[in-house]
Amino acid sequence: MQNPTLSASDPIEAHCTKCRKNTDHIIITMGEETPAKVQCQDCKRQHKYRPPKTPRSTAQLRAAHQQEDERKEWKTLEPSMDSAKATSYSMTAAYKVGSLINHPVFGLGSVQRLAGLRKIEVLFEDGKKTMRCK
């Protein structure tokens, strides 16, 4: 989702290929949703808008994609989940793959895999979470 309230002359962080880093830019012209042309405040060069590149935002992007995939997975699984069979989550209980649990915060979840010693990976509506177990 892009910010629809941006307009020309607004400051924005963007990637500058001349400075080879993210710098403060001013929007020169707006496209439909994203800035079309921006001016780098470091080198004063005007260029096409490029979103800021940072390892952090890449990681966030990847996490967002992953969560989207997990939500799709949840939607596929949900019809086959019998919430009446779910047990309240407890970190002192033992679980196996396919167990259904009810978590006070995350809601209904399906155990996807055993994620190591005393850990299970559970798919909730919000995505996968690693939980403690017996």
Ligand SMILES: [Zn+2]
């Ligand atoms: Zn620049």
